[in-house]
Amino acid sequence: MKKLINHPDEVVTQMLDGMVKAHPETYKRLEGTTVLVRRNKSSNKVGIVSGGGSGHEPAHAGYVGEGMLDAAVSGEVFTSPTPDQVLEGIKAVDQGAGVLLVTKNYTGDVMNFEMAAEMAEDEGIQVEQVIVNDDVAVEDSTHTTGRRGVGGTIFVHKIAGAAAQEGKSLDEVKAIAEEVIQNVRSMGVAVSPAQVPGSGNPGFDIGENEMELGIGIHGEPGMETIEMTSADHVAERLIEEVLPELEVKDGDDVAVMVNGMGATPMMELYILNNRIHDLLYDKGINTELILVGNYMTALEMSGASLTVLKLTSELKNMLHKPCHTIAWNKSE
Amino acid sequence: MKKLINHPDEVVTQMLDGMVKAHPETYKRLEGTTVLVRRNKSSNKVGIVSGGGSGHEPAHAGYVGEGMLDAAVSGEVFTSPTPDQVLEGIKAVDQGAGVLLVTKNYTGDVMNFEMAAEMAEDEGIQVEQVIVNDDVAVEDSTHTTGRRGVGGTIFVHKIAGAAAQEGKSLDEVKAIAEEVIQNVRSMGVAVSPAQVPGSGNPGFDIGENEMELGIGIHGEPGMETIEMTSADHVAERLIEEVLPELEVKDGDDVAVMVNGMGATPMMELYILNNRIHDLLYDKGINTELILVGNYMTALEMSGASLTVLKLTSELKNMLHKPCHTIAWNKSE
Numbered sequence: 001m002k003k004l005i006n007h008p009d010e011v012v013t014q015m016l017d018g019m020v021k022a023h024p025e026t027y028k029r030l031e032g033t034t035v036l037v038r039r040n041k042s043s044n045k046v047g048i049v050s051g052g053g054s055g056h057e058p059a060h061a062g063y064v065g066e067g068m069l070d071a072a073v074s075g076e077v078f079t080s081p082t083p084d085q086v087l088e089g090i091k092a093v094d095q096g097a098g099v100l101l102v103t104k105n106y107t108g109d110v111m112n113f114e115m116a117a118e119m120a121e122d123e124g125i126q127v128e129q130v131i132v133n134d135d136v137a138v139e140d141s142t143h144t145t146g147r148r149g150v151g152g153t154i155f156v157h158k159i160a161g162a163a164a165q166e167g168k169s170l171d172e173v174k175a176i177a178e179e180v181i182q183n184v185r186s187m188g189v190a191v192s193p194a195q196v197p198g199s200g201n202p203g204f205d206i207g208e209n210e211m212e213l214g215i216g217i218h219g220e221p222g223m224e225t226i227e228m229t230s231a232d233h234v235a236e237r238l239i240e241e242v243l244p245e246l247e248v249k250d251g252d253d254v255a256v257m258v259n260g261m262g263a264t265p266m267m268e269l270y271i272l273n274n275r276i277h278d279l280l281y282d283k284g285i286n287t288e289l290i291l292v293g294n295y296m297t298a299l300e301m302s303g304a305s306l307t308v309l310k311l312t313s314e315l316k317n318m319l320h321k322p323c324h325t326i327a328w329n330k331s332e
Numbered sequence: 333m334k335k336l337i338n339h340p341d342e343v344v345t346q347m348l349d350g351m352v353k354a355h356p357e358t359y360k361r362l363e364g365t366t367v368l369v370r371r372n373k374s375s376n377k378v379g380i381v382s383g384g385g386s387g388h389e390p391a392h393a394g395y396v397g398e399g400m401l402d403a404a405v406s407g408e409v410f411t412s413p414t415p416d417q418v419l420e421g422i423k424a425v426d427q428g429a430g431v432l433l434v435t436k437n438y439t440g441d442v443m444n445f446e447m448a449a450e451m452a453e454d455e456g457i458q459v460e461q462v463i464v465n466d467d468v469a470v471e472d473s474t475h476t477t478g479r480r481g482v483g484g485t486i487f488v489h490k491i492a493g494a495a496a497q498e499g500k501s502l503d504e505v506k507a508i509a510e511e512v513i514q515n516v517r518s519m520g521v522a523v524s525p526a527q528v529p530g531s532g533n534p535g536f537d538i539g540e541n542e543m544e545l546g547i548g549i550h551g552e553p554g555m556e557t558i559e560m561t562s563a564d565h566v567a568e569r570l571i572e573e574v575l576p577e578l579e580v581k582d583g584d585d586v587a588v589m590v591n592g593m594g595a596t597p598m599m600e601l602y603i604l605n606n607r608i609h610d611l612l613y614d615k616g617i618n619t620e621l622i623l624v625g626n627y628m629t630a631l632e633m634s635g636a637s638l639t640v641l642k643l644t645s646e647l648k649n650m651l652h653k654p655c656h657t658i659a660w661n662k663s664e
Contacts, residue, residue: 002523002543004563004600004636011599014563018602021609022590022622057598191334211334231336231346258354263595265631266389267343268336270350277353290354294626299597302632304336329661 001195001202001300008198012054012074019061023326026065034074034081035089036061041070046164046173047093050102050157051086052109053078055194055299056217058327063154067323067330068161069102077196077299078218080108086116090125098126098170100177102156104149105133128170130177132156134186134307136241137214137223148216151259151296151307152184155319158328162321179315187241188305189234190215190222190261194298203301213237217261217298231268235275238306246310250284255319257307258290262297264304269293272304288316295327333527333534333632340530344386344406351393355658358397366406366413367421368393373402378496378505379425382434382489383418384441385410387526387631388549390659395486399655399662400493401434409528409631410550412440418448422457430458430502432509434488436481437465460502462509464488466518466639468573469546469555480548483591483628483639484516487651490660494653511647519573520637521566522547522554522593526630535633545569549593549630563600567607570638578642582616587651589639590622594629596636601625604636620648627659 005011012034019036020027027036035051050060051073060072070093075081090099099120103113110131117127134152141148160177168176190212193202203219206212211229214222248254258273260266269292280287288311296305311319322332337343344366351368352359359368367383382392383405392404402425407413422431431452435445442463449459466484473480492509500508522544525534535551538544543566546555580586590605592598601624612619620643628637643651654664 002540002560002634004521004523004566004596005603006562006564011603014606015599015602018604018606018609018624021619022602022605022624055597055599057602062598189336191336208334228334230338232338234336262597263632263634264336265387265594265629266394266626267347267387267631270347270354270389271337271343272350273354274346274350277350287353292350292354294598297597299599300595300634302334302595324663329663331656331661331663 003197005197011197012076016074026326030088030092033085033088035071035085035092036064037071037092038064042066042165044095044097045167046097046170047095047099048102048161048164049073049089049093049099051081052104053080056296059296062327063157063325065323065325067165067321068157068325068328080106080112083112083115083119086113087119090116090120090127094125100160100170100173101127101129102153102160102177103129103131104153105131105146106143106148107145126170128174130174130181132181134184135216136185136245137187141216141220143218143220150188150217151186151257151305154257154295155184155255155309156180158323159315159318161323162318176318180309183246183310184307185242185246186305186307187238188215188261188303189213190301190303192302193219194262194301215303217296219298219301231271232275235272236279239276239279242306242308246308248285248310253286253288253311253316255289255309255311256287257295258292259296259305259307260294261301261303262294263300263302269304276306289319335529337529343529344408348406358658362420362424365417365420367403367417367424368396369403369424370396374398374497376427376429377499378429378502379427379431380434380493380496381405381421381425381431383413384436385412388628391486391628394659395489395657397655397657399497399653400489400657400660412438412444415444415447415451418445419451422448422452422459426457432492432502432505433459433461434485434492434509435461435463436485437463437478438475438480439477458502460506462506462513464513466516468517468577469519473548473552475550475552482520482549483518483589483637486589486627487516487587487641488512490655491647491650493655494650508650512641515578515642516639517574517578518637518639519570520547520593520635521545522633522635524634525551526594526633547635549628551630551633563603564607567604568611571608571611574638574640578640580617580642585618585620585643585648587621587641587643588619589627590624591628591637591639592626593633593635594626595632595634601636608638621651
């Protein structure tokens with residue numbers, strides 16, 4: 001696959017510098033690290049730190065800003081950041097009220113964020129961690145024990161970020177983050193793979209007339225390889241897989257994310273949403289918010305994922321609070 | 333190429349419905365048309381209408397909203413909308429202060445928007461038109477007489493939209509739109525093509541180790557097929573091609589757009605920006621604003637374009653006014 005890069009070893013550092021140069025009012029990069037932190041801090045609030053392997057842009061650095069994250073820690077492509085990098089992020093955002101780590105459920109991330117939390121606690125910083133595991137496609141994949149964390153992570157950023165911005169305590173912010181995790185489910189589909197810079201091959205093989213249902217955001221195998229089918233049928237299948245555990249019913253409110261995997265035209269995402277919206281509407285489910293776009297990607301993978309978050313009144317309240325980040329910008 | 337669609341004949345109508353269903357607070361679709369109009373109108377202002385072929389999403393419907401467009405008219409993929417559709421858009425947004433049409437310089441668009449303007453004038457609506465022709469790559473291509481209109485169109489939407497929102501007259505809004513057009517230049521590069529839904533073939537052929545410099549947003553031939561090269565070299569070449577006519581010099585202010593063609597990972601756009609920013613900085617040019625993302629795409633084409641707008645103090649003032657659209661959202 002052709003890439004507009006310089007050298008595979010430099011992609012993360014040059015990307016981070018390119019982000020700071022585009023948005024100097026939003027970010028600064030902690031010197032000698034892969035950590036982007038908010039330039040304008042709000043005082044005395046709980047800090048929120050997320051991160052993970054690179055290649056999922058705008059996740060996670062795109063969500064750093066007022067009302068969402070205080071820092072994002074980037075690993076190499078599809079590789080967890082090391083504990084010392086995460087520790088730098090924690091130390092940079094702690095203001096005495098403690099720090100919440102939002103981690104996607106991948107073995108490396110969970111281990112490294114946990115280790116960083118312990119190191120920070122040794123330095124007297126109060127740290128809590130939540131693990132996002134919203135992908136209903138597979139239990140125990142090549143990268144994970146249990147379910148993977150994917151697009152639902154963005155709703156955790158939004159709602160925990162709003163709660164922190166409101167001045168809630170670390171325990172309260174953690175509790176609402178856990179509530180989002182309990183109520184959010186996702187599944188994805190891919191029609192073409194991504195390739196890690198410098199690797200010789202795409203992440204998976206797929207036939208000319210096939211798609212992979214239940215794909216992960218690193219090209220991990222999905223639950224089923226199926227024949228290419230219509231957008232409407234894909235929408236129906238994703239809804240069928242995502243909804244049951246949420247037990248949403250007539251009259252419930254949900255937030256929806258129709259997420260592009262990186263190389264999917266907006267046109268296709270809106271065509272998917274056209275059917276997804278109607279399937280929910282027909283069940284009497286109220287779509288309080290629908291996000292359509294590239295929120296949690298996998299380099300140049302082509303495909304889409306559906307995330308549904310069942311809303312309580314508190315989650316709804318936090319969802320509608322303003323946030324100012326490069327990837328999700330919402331006014332009062 | 334694999335597409336998440338239903339039937340090629342339905343892509344535009346289902347996309348538009350999917351947009352309205354995702355953003356009901358932003359849009360409504362004029363019944364029986366391909367026109368999306370702002371739901372909450374500002375009163376007594378000049379109306380701004382743009383549009384063109386579909387496949388360039390988020391352009392143009394993504395820029396409908398406060399401070400930018402009042403309506404967007406969508407044609408079939410890569411095909412101009414018909415004059416009667418454009419006329420519907422004009423009629424829907426006129427509030428007595430007249431309507432400005434922002435048209436990209438393609439033969440079909442210019443002819444059909446012009447015809448719509450005449451029809452509207454016959455109905456007593458005052459209409460003016462500006463033609464955006466910012467692409468420095470080629471004069472007279474397969475689709476155009478003169479230069480093509482590409483990413484610079486978004487800056488015309490932003491600045492003319494802000495001027496209209498401020499209550500300026502039709503002549504004043506047209507004059508500032510013309511000033512943007514005088515001061516904006518773009519060029520693109522593609523590494524892989526797009527394919528119109530239902531057509532048998534990609535828009536152009538390109539070798540495994542080649543890239544097309546000066547590509548248009550419909551896969552029109554560029555100025556030169558070159559060997560794949562580094563992101564830094566691409567950045568340097570784009571800057572070399574785009575800057576000269578603008579006569580920017582030490583101390584000047586510019587706005588920059590590093591635009592993805594549809595399938596380009598954000599990582600690559602930020603790596604390009606890392607070098608583009610430095611090249612401008614080294615010349616003493618102040619980057620007042622840098623946009624990085626998918627603003628004017630070509631379906632699943634992979635590649636990027638650079639747009640540079642030289643700012644006067646009035647253009648800068650209008651650039652920083654708030655706007656509220658799904659693709660460009662800026663607070664006070």
